[in-house]
Amino acid sequence: MTNVNATKIAKSGLWLMVSFVIGKLSQLVAQIILARLLSPQDFGIWGMVLVVTTLSALFKDTAIAGVLVYKGLEDKKLANAVYSLGINISICMFLLQSMIAFPLSQFFREPLVFPLTICAALIFLISAGTGSHASVLQRQMKFRAVAISDCLGEVTRFTIAISGAVLGWGVWSFVAGEIVTITMDALLKRSLSRYSFTYHLIPDTAAVREVRGYISSLVGINLAVYVNTNIDNLIVGRLIGAQALGFYNMGYQLAMLPSFALSQINRVNFSVLSQKDDEDKRVYISQVLQLYALVYAPIYGVAFVIAPWVIPLVYGAQWTASANIFQIVLIFAYTRGFMSILGNGLNALNKPHINAAINWVLVPVSICGFLIGAWLGGVQGVAYATALVMGVAASVWFWIAICRSAGWKLKDLLQPVLLPTVAVILSVITVIISPLPEYLRPYFQAILVILLYGINISFFSGGEIPKLLIKLVTKALKKNTSVKSNI
Numbered sequence: 001m002t003n004v005n006a007t008k009i010a011k012s013g014l015w016l017m018v019s020f021v022i023g024k025l026s027q028l029v030a031q032i033i034l035a036r037l038l039s040p041q042d043f044g045i046w047g048m049v050l051v052v053t054t055l056s057a058l059f060k061d062t063a064i065a066g067v068l069v070y071k072g073l074e075d076k077k078l079a080n081a082v083y084s085l086g087i088n089i090s091i092c093m094f095l096l097q098s099m100i101a102f103p104l105s106q107f108f109r110e111p112l113v114f115p116l117t118i119c120a121a122l123i124f125l126i127s128a129g130t131g132s133h134a135s136v137l138q139r140q141m142k143f144r145a146v147a148i149s150d151c152l153g154e155v156t157r158f159t160i161a162i163s164g165a166v167l168g169w170g171v172w173s174f175v176a177g178e179i180v181t182i183t184m185d186a187l188l189k190r191s192l193s194r195y196s197f198t199y200h201l202i203p204d205t206a207a208v209r210e211v212r213g214y215i216s217s218l219v220g221i222n223l224a225v226y227v228n229t230n231i232d233n234l235i236v237g238r239l240i241g242a243q244a245l246g247f248y249n250m251g252y253q254l255a256m257l258p259s260f261a262l263s264q265i266n267r268v269n270f271s272v273l274s275q276k277d278d279e280d281k282r283v284y285i286s287q288v289l290q291l292y293a294l295v296y297a298p299i300y301g302v303a304f305v306i307a308p309w310v311i312p313l314v315y316g317a318q319w320t321a322s323a324n325i326f327q328i329v330l331i332f333a334y335t336r337g338f339m340s341i342l343g344n345g346l347n348a349l350n351k352p353h354i355n356a357a358i359n360w361v362l363v364p365v366s367i368c369g370f371l372i373g374a375w376l377g378g379v380q381g382v383a384y385a386t387a388l389v390m391g392v393a394a395s396v397w398f399w400i401a402i403c404r405s406a407g408w409k410l411k412d413l414l415q416p417v418l419l420p421t422v423a424v425i426l427s428v429i430t431v432i433i434s435p436l437p438e439y440l441r442p443y444f445q446a447i448l449v450i451l452l453y454g455i456n457i458s459f460f461s462g463g464e465i466p467k468l469l470i471k472l473v474t475k476a477l478k479k480n481t482s483v484k485s486n487i
Helices: 005-037 039-057 061-065 069-071 078-109 113-127 130-139 143-166 172-193 205-239 242-273 277-314 320-350 354-408 408-433 441-460 465-487
Strands: none
Touching: 005 143, 005 242, 039 078, 039 172, 039 205, 061 441, 069 078, 069 205, 078 113, 078 130, 078 205, 113 465, 130 172, 130 354, 143 172, 143 320, 172 205, 172 320, 205 242, 242 277, 242 320, 242 441, 277 320, 277 354, 277 408, 320 354, 320 408, 354 408, 408 441, 441 465
16 A cells, blocks of 8 residues: 655645646636637637537546546556456547537537537547556556646647637637647656556456446546536527627636646545545545635635626636626635535545435536526526525535535534635625725735735634644645655
8 A cells, every 4th residue: 555644645735736836827828818819709619519528528537547546556457447448438438429519519509519529529539548547646646747747738738729829720729729738648647657557348347347336436426517517508508609608618717717726636635535544534624624715715705806807907808798707606616625525535435426426416406506597697697506506505415415424523524614714705795895996996905805814714713723824834844844855
């Protein structure tokens, strides 16, 4: 078993965080440039393609190979069976997505969706087997290799997409960026894992049977999450149109940007949790929830107050409509972070089937919410449904259901996040209603939110939270010094 200690966890998290910062900065810069080179219509058409490509991605071998992180690599037959199964499914998904392309274009009444979807399906052939190599790196906690691969992939996507837009490729710039990025990622992860898999057309049935339940539960979770978080795109694109979907996608992607860092951290968390006993898992998850709330609450608070002037300034006046959508979806983005941490912990407890069931209960509720939102308020109505139904209501349900199924006390996992959440809400409300002159608001709103958040946190915790943060920073600095001296 891999030796897991605090220093190794810190180094892994640091590598992934550096990778995330570089990757997301390049993605953000690319998005800003593309928003000025392309139209909301182009973004909307690509959003239509993403409806099916995101669904297909749930069945990529990356999702299936995740079982190797949990089970380990000692059983060679199991590893080869998972690898072979992943490749076979990737080939099937290429064929299936190609067949769906034409009906999808007819559904959206957009002919360009047809060829774009077929070209995007090539990703499955290129990446077949890559997921198993990525799982090897994750299981062995070689996150430096993962970070290098991810960074180079994002930089490649940035370069190709921008170049394509400058050359006048329009929406095809997105496809070109994805295909070249996936090719780069596949080559790097195969090279860096240094693990030799053997492909069998018919995988070992006994080995597949051993992990079939775990894999199907993981896919079930991803499928339910997909429906809950992508049916809104389907409804907006069909009922309201490509331009509205472009505005919605822009606001949604920007709102979710900070939470993508959490997905990187969760890769480390899952590797760590898989090697702890149940009580240690509960303690670890409680600490992660508290840290997430303390760090992310002020980030989302600042983003909320500055969005109305920052988005038009950076992206251009044509994207002004995305600012309000962004503010609404921020509520969902914040709560989604809690749900992903809890779900990750449930998977590590070998209960992915329960995680899947919890997510599937939300499916009919989310569909009804999005339809009612579109009917009552158009694209903004869908954004409100995302925030209230899939954000607030889903978070409450998710929290209660997971604590009951895992045998955890609700207060143990809820208490660490309440104070930061209440503190940032009070801070944002105070700043919004404050009598600042309009010409000063853009310059002082962000500072006031952070200042008031710090005061609220300190006051309501009796000074305990600042002491905790200082202790964590001091501990991290000491570990960093220790790591450097050992290199």
